[in-house]
Amino acid sequence: MAGAEFSDAAVPRELLRRRAYNLRWAQQPDDVIPLTAADSDFPVSPAVRERLTQFVADGLFNxxxxxxxxxxxxxxxxxxxxxxxxxxxxxxxxxxxxxxxxxxxxxxxxxxxxxxxxxxxxxxxxxxxxxxxxxxxxxxxxxxxxxxxxxxxxxxxxxxxxxxxxxxxxxxxxxxxxxxxxxxxxxxxxxxxxxxxxxxxxxxxxxxxxxxxxxxxxxxxxxxxxxxxxxxxxxxxxxxxxxxxxxxxxxxxxxxxxxxxxxxxxxxxxxxxxxxxxxxxxxxxxxGEPWLAEFLSHLRKQRDLVLGRLRRWPGVATRPPQGTFVAFPDLSRLDPDAEHLCQHFEHKAKVALVPGSPRWFGPGAAGHVRISFATSREILTEAFDRLDPVVFELASGR
Amino acid sequence: MAGAEFSDAAVPRELLRRRAYNLRWAQQPDDVIPLTAADSDFPVSPAVRERLTQFVADGLFNxxxxxxxxxxxxxxxxxxxxxxxxxxxxxxxxxxxxxxxxxxxxxxxxxxxxxxxxxxxxxxxxxxxxxxxxxxxxxxxxxxxxxxxxxxxxxxxxxxxxxxxxxxxxxxxxxxxxxxxxxxxxxxxxxxxxxxxxxxxxxxxxxxxxxxxxxxxxxxxxxxxxxxxxxxxxxxxxxxxxxxxxxxxxxxxxxxxxxxxxxxxxxxxxxxxxxxxxxxxxxxxxxGEPWLAEFLSHLRKQRDLVLGRLRRWPGVATRPPQGTFVAFPDLSRLDPDAEHLCQHFEHKAKVALVPGSPRWFGPGAAGHVRISFATSREILTEAFDRLDPVVFELASGR
CATH class of the missing domain: 3.40.640.10 (Type I PLP-dependent aspartate aminotransferase-like (Major domain))
Incomplete structure (x- = not known):
């Protein structure tokens, strides 16, 4: 049982396409993986669902x-x-x-x-x-x-x-x-x-x-x-x-x-x-603490997966996040314009990321890209499998 | 079945005492009936409960x-x-x-x-x-x-x-x-x-x-x-x-x-x-329309009950509401100061009403009192049974 809530099968992709907005599944073309807004792809804890169901059964919303x-x-x-x-x-x-x-x-x-x-x-x-x-x-x-x-x-x-x-x-x-x-x-x-x-x-x-x-x-x-x-x-x-x-x-x-x-x-x-x-x-x-502990344990593995994959990219500097479920690597060696780079990734790799541009984070974010990893191992792996060839092509000067 | 949702038994008084704020049950002493904020005492429609329960079961709140x-x-x-x-x-x-x-x-x-x-x-x-x-x-x-x-x-x-x-x-x-x-x-x-x-x-x-x-x-x-x-x-x-x-x-x-x-x-x-x-x-x-139709049918009876009871009060002018679930009689013959009158009602009759004072409705509300009737027949009757002797005492010059 432990961890089943964060298994690959636990991410309800079809439902996310109808429910997850803010630059995510419901607002992207069907073939794009959105590692954009910092929002989890997993259903909430059973404790939350149970309590809400009880409250709804009472029927009072005064x-x-x-x-x-x-x-x-x-x-x-x-x-x-x-x-x-x-x-x-x-x-x-x-x-x-x-x-x-x-x-x-x-x-x-x-x-x-x-x-x-x-x-x-x-x-x-x-x-x-x-x-x-x-x-x-x-x-x-x-x-x-x-x-x-x-x-x-x-x-x-x-x-x-x-x-x-x-x-x-x-x-x-x-x-x-x-x-x-x-x-x-x-x-x-x-x-x-x-x-x-x-x-x-x-x-x-x-x-x-x-x-x-x-x-x-x-x-x-x-x-x-x-x-x-x-x-x-x-x-x-x-x-x-x-x-x-x-x-x-x-x-x-x-x-x-x-x-x-x-x-x-x-x-x-x-x-x-x-x-x-x-x-x-x-x-x-x-x-919800047991669920949160499982979520954190899953996220730590996801973080390590992201770091492992980023290390394969030539000239990419990153540091292990100590907290949050986002990575923020410096990809300026691939393209100094992060907005442009993210458009390229979305077009060529069908993966949406948040560019480190002034409107999102300020001028200090230049050249960086934010990757949210609160998803399944499968989806994150698929996203990097799609990104890798595009990155390598960029790194080799096309 | 029709109307059971608006029967006397349908008002969950104990639960309202924990759930209904904004001058109502949860914010009044236990022995006070609050016909204050325009908020219903009845649970919501089954349609709303069913749909919420389904949505909660999906567990996605992105x-x-x-x-x-x-x-x-x-x-x-x-x-x-x-x-x-x-x-x-x-x-x-x-x-x-x-x-x-x-x-x-x-x-x-x-x-x-x-x-x-x-x-x-x-x-x-x-x-x-x-x-x-x-x-x-x-x-x-x-x-x-x-x-x-x-x-x-x-x-x-x-x-x-x-x-x-x-x-x-x-x-x-x-x-x-x-x-x-x-x-x-x-x-x-x-x-x-x-x-x-x-x-x-x-x-x-x-x-x-x-x-x-x-x-x-x-x-x-x-x-x-x-x-x-x-x-x-x-x-x-x-x-x-x-x-x-x-x-x-x-x-x-x-x-x-x-x-x-x-x-x-x-x-x-x-x-x-x-x-x-x-x-x-x-x-x-x-x-929810069938539920709304039943609610309206109940409210019409409640409105008539309020009008019938208000007509017994000496010197009280009121007009049948054409809409809303509030009555707004002119009680200035009982007391020109509606704030004072409502305090008196709450103290003596244990019924809370909203005074027609400038802070709630403007100067044009002077001398009036607002009575919300979106409750059960039983509670509304009880409220008027409590108010009657206080009103008659006031009307008779004490």
Whole structure:
């Protein structure tokens, strides 16, 4: 039984073609394998399905409370306390309709037009997007997998102005797949607090790490850091619930939290999270850990498969992801224009990838390509079997 | 079998105490009957439960498409075409996470700070709320159940300024329960179009009407009116899906729709609607009509019960609702301060109602109280049995 849930046969390809959007199966030609959006190809845990089925049988879908169901807030607070040593109270939790929504809400609540926010370059496009939607300005700070805390702090300092308000971290980091160490985070967070900057820690990937790496929550570092930090969390990566649209903001400062709740506009009922989605998240946290352990064990094998295959490609540099289920190799030796390269891959190899272009990750992603590996061994192998000849042809100068 | 779904026994009181928020069972003391938020006490249709159960069994909750699932958009377009004669195309539909969210999105997309919007007084608080969140100004136009189109148009004209941009209608009207006639709507809509004002028609109550009254969609009046109109729709009132957070904006003008989609921020994945919630709405539209017919038949009896009971109260004026499942009697003879009166009812009769105060409906609601009757005959009877002695004591001068 162990692992059967992540066998080749477990990926329901035909159903995915009808259900998986966001650059994936349902939005690609039938003959294309999409290793694009970071979204799993596997069905969710039995625990989630069981709990949802029970809730649906009751048949009551009345209004939930604005900030989230009591069981959602309590379970998430406990989850953070137990897994990451952050003693969040249930009142610290605001349910949001995704981690992405959580970021835009925090930006709107915390930033005024013209304010500056220090964000990594590269990083997921939602960082820049959320900040710009609030009228504020993202200031890019170069971050490579090997960037030391000392270097990152120096780079932050070089960009500090009188308009700087926040430092946003992606932890674990998408697209690098790095999991910052406690010391690294501590140096950065202490610097931020010393300069009276608030922190946002996007921990949507927190549960997807490979030993010995482990996600340290920024809010777990010290009480004075926690007081200046909001944590962003979600259920799309760990429990494959992207389509249910459920995430959360965790914030201990009551004044800041109130500003976030107001910005979210939940009290008016103009925003909120489906009660079914919250029930799914609660089930995942309460009874989904065995499934998550299997998922992680499968992902580690997938990661090794990706690394093994990438190593065969001439001139390709990559580092093993410490977390996330994406690899982000530098393919600039094949083609310096990653957008062009990805079009070529899709056309010739029938494999869709996400190019490391400014619109997705920032200028620091140039020449890279993101490969999501949350699929079956069979599909990933097939994708590389298709990519190999195209890569070799490119490498040989055609 | 017919009607069993709306029998006294069909209301799961114990479960409602754990599940129904927004001023209702879960947020009231155990001994209080809440006829507050317009939300049904009955479980949803079997069709919705069956379809959700099937979808959950598949176990795939991948990202949906930004503007809504193709089947959601197609089914809603067809639903509007067949039920209300508005030939919407699927592309006209944007799924939103409630009708309330739809209103705030349209306001954000269509209004600049300082713009003025003509709205009825009284009307649901979300009208004012959505407009103010966009930085615009709601301008109240008195509307009583008997206000003629000529009088309403004159009142609109008296408030027209160079900053006026839109006219918002609540159709059917909450809290009056009136269903404007085609001629009434035509006069108002033609006036708006003549003055180059856009229209918003909140039709979240469209399916809850009592014969001979029937909701006429504003967009069904004429092509030149449809071109200037957005329709707001939802599934909370007709199909009891408030907690699933699913509604829609329907808009035929491609430029305006694009502005609405941009304001909604769905393409970034920062907003969207749970795929399960969309599946529930599709099931309701495709297979929920028999249930809806039974619900309406039950509600008509409930409405008559409310009217019969209110008529016993001395000095109380009320009119039969033509639509919606709320009554809105004038109780100013009992107490001119509706907030105070509702506190008194809750304290003495253990029945919670919504006061007709400015924060809920606007100044035009003064002296009125809103009573939601989407519950069982037994509970409604019990509520009036509790209210009667308190009312009679008040009427007799204590």
């Amino acid at each position: 209004y939930g409370p604005p900030e989230g169901l009591p069981e959602f807030r309590a379970t998430l607070a406990q989850w953070y306390t137990e897994r990451r040593g952050v003693p969040y109270e249930p009142t610290a939790v605001l349910a949001t309709d995704s981690a992405a929504a959580a970021m835009t809400v925090v930006a709107r609540a915390s930033l005024a037009p013209g304010d500056e926010v220090l964000i990594p370059d590269p990083v997921d496009f939602l960082f820049e997007h959320a900040i710009r939607r609030a009228g504020a300005i993202p200031v890019r700070v170069p971050l490579a997998p090997k960037t030391t805390a000392t270097d990152y702090v120096a780079a932050l300092g070089a960009r500090l102005t009188s308009r700087t308000r926040m430092v946003w971290l992606c932890n674990p980091h998408n697209p690098w797949g790095t999991v910052p160490t406690r010391r690294w985070l501590q140096a950065v967070a202490r610097w931020a607090v010393r300069h009276r900057l608030r922190l946002l820690s996007d921990e949507v990937w927190a549960d997807i790490t490979y030993p010995p790496h482990r996600c340290t929550s920024v809010a777990a570092l010290a009480p004075e850091i926690a007081a200046q930090t909001v944590t962003i969390y979600g259920f799309s990566k760990n429990f494959a619930l992207a389509g249910l649209r459920v995430g959360a903001v965790l914030c201990t400062d009551p004044t800041w939290r109130e500003e976030i709740v107001t910005a979210a506009d939940v009290r008016s009922t103009a925003a909120g999270v489906s009660v079914l989605s919250q029930v799914a998240a609660v089930a995942a946290m309460q009874a | 990202y949906g498409p930004p503007e809504g699932l193709p089947e959601f958009r197609a089914t809603l377009a067809q639903w509007y075409t067949e039920r209300r004669g508005v030939p919407y195309e699927p592309t006209a539909v944007l799924a939103t996470d409630s009708a309330a969210a739809a209103m705030t999105v349209v306001a954000r997309a269509s209004l600049a700070p300082g713009d003025e919007v003509l709205i009825p007084d009284p009307v649901d608080f979300l009208f004012e709320h959505a407009i103010r969140r966009a930085g615009a100004i709601p301008v109240r136009v008195p509307l009583a159940p008997k206000t003629t189109a000529t009088d309403y148009v004159a009142a609109l004209g008296a408030r027209l300024t160079s900053r006026t941009r839109m006219v918002w209608l609540c159709n059917p009207h909450n809290p009056w329960g009136t269903v404007p006639t085609r001629r009434w709507l035509q006069a108002v809509a033609r006036w708006a179009v003549r003055h180059r004002l856009r229209l918003l028609s909140d039709e979240v109550w469209a399916d809850i009407t009592y014969p001979p009254h029937r909701c006429t969609s504003v967009a069904a009046l004429a092509p030149e009116i449809a071109a200037q109109t957005v329709t707001i729709y939802g599934f909370s009132k007709n199909f009891a899906l408030a907690g699933l957070r699913v509604g829609a904006v329907l808009c035929t003008d491609p430029t305006w729709r694009e502005e609405i989609v941009t304001a909604a921020d769905v393409r970034s994945t920062a907003a969207g609607v749970s795929v399960l919630s969309q599946v529930a709405a599709v099931a309701a539209m495709q297979a």
